[in-house]
Amino acid sequence: MKKVAFFLGKGGVGKTTLSSATAYYLSRKGRKVLIVSLDPAHNLGDVFGKKLSNKRTTLSPNLDGIEVDLQEWITRYLKESREEIQATYRYHTTINLDSYLNIMKYTPGTEEYAVLWAIEHVVKEQADNYDRIIFDTPPTALTLRFLAMPTISMLWVRELLDMREKVLKKRQTILNLNPEAHVIRGASKVEDDRIYGKLSGIQTRLARLHQLFKDDSYLTVIINPDTLSLAEALRIRHELEKLDVHIDSVCFNKAPSDGGCGEEVKQNFHRFPIFTSVYVPEGLKTPEDLVKVEIPELVEDMERS
Ligand SMILES: Nc1ncnc2c1ncn2[C@@H]1O[C@H](COP(=O)(O)OP(=O)(O)O)[C@@H](O)[C@H]1O
Numbered sequence: 001m002k003k004v005a006f007f008l009g010k011g012g013v014g015k016t017t018l019s020s021a022t023a024y025y026l027s028r029k030g031r032k033v034l035i036v037s038l039d040p041a042h043n044l045g046d047v048f049g050k051k052l053s054n055k056r057t058t059l060s061p062n063l064d065g066i067e068v069d070l071q072e073w074i075t076r077y078l079k080e081s082r083e084e085i086q087a088t089y090r091y092h093t094t095i096n097l098d099s100y101l102n103i104m105k106y107t108p109g110t111e112e113y114a115v116l117w118a119i120e121h122v123v124k125e126q127a128d129n130y131d132r133i134i135f136d137t138p139p140t141a142l143t144l145r146f147l148a149m150p151t152i153s154m155l156w157v158r159e160l161l162d163m164r165e166k167v168l169k170k171r172q173t174i175l176n177l178n179p180e181a182h183v184i185r186g187a188s189k190v191e192d193d194r195i196y197g198k199l200s201g202i203q204t205r206l207a208r209l210h211q212l213f214k215d216d217s218y219l220t221v222i223i224n225p226d227t228l229s230l231a232e233a234l235r236i237r238h239e240l241e242k243l244d245v246h247i248d249s250v251c252f253n254k255a256p257s258d259g260g261c262g263e264e265v266k267q268n269f270h271r272f273p274i275f276t277s278v279y280v281p282e283g284l285k286t287p288e289d290l291v292k293v294e295i296p297e298l299v300e301d302m303e304r305s
């Protein structure tokens with residue numbers, strides 16, 4: 001069984017609603033569930049009528065929730081980077097770290113890394129405490145970028161490792177010629193080199209995250225009966241396939257009560273299981289209303305995964 005699940009799709013299609021309904025349903029079946037919102041515009045707490053934070057809050061029996069504070073993760077990421085740079089280049093007093101880190105705050109990728117490290121942290125810390133961890137995701141643009149981040153970053157890290165290896169080989173050559181050579185402040189072998197070790201560590205973390213998305217997570221994309229959400233779902237599928245990440249199913253949410261209008265979804269996603277949740281006309285106002293959202297078949301598929 002894939003312990004982790006991600007609900008993807010265009011804004012407003014029902015990611016928060018279906019992930020909450022799924023989490024609630026599973027918890028009522030006796031599974032221990034953690035639901036985690038990664039959306040900077042959090043509204044998971046509103047669905048359950050509770051204030052959520054970076055720490056776990058109990059929503060109902062067997063069900064806890066977290067709203068990831070991305071700003072806090074960005075601050076933590078920058079602080080760790082600072083400590084890392086200080087430790088690695090401690091002999092280099094010329095680097096002005098403050099201005100460097102100020103720029104990093106606005107560097108493309110910082111938010112994506114913050115999401116990645118938050119996911120890594122939650123899964124590492126909580127996997128043993130729960131039968132399921134369900135992620136409610138941010139808008140598609142950010143979601144696709146953080147899902148792609150491990151693959152893209154691994155290419156960079158691979159290049160950096162190669163470059164570092166070359167530097168170390170050159171040092172080794174110089175040492176072979178003159179064992180007394182004073183070119184070496186640091187190591188000349190990969191196993192002794194702090195920077196090489198750090199890069200390898202990052203590579204391992206990124207590879208694990210990629211594996212989490214690729215093999216160990218249940219991914220479902222939500223579509224409504226409108227062309228825009230269908231177009232966005234197709235884009236998500238396509239972008240993920242480029243990363244060798246494959247969705248497990250499609251949820252056709254806010255469907256008309258006769259279940260119609262899904263023909264286009266069926267045509268475009270004929271290889272995938274499609275689960276239909278009918279539009280609840282009276283709206284979803286309280287946590288108890290979540291049982292009105294039809295997700296049992298989706299949950300069955302998830303349990304089989
Ligand atoms: N099956 C449904 N029936 C009726 N209203 C729904 C249904 N699914 C979602 N909604 C409503 O649609 C709105 C957007 O849903 P939400 O889960 O917040 O979307 P997202 O998280 O994808 O932005 C909310 O007001 C929610 O109550």
Ligand SMILES: [Mg+2]
Pocket residue numbers: 015016017039043136
């Ligand atoms: Mg939402």
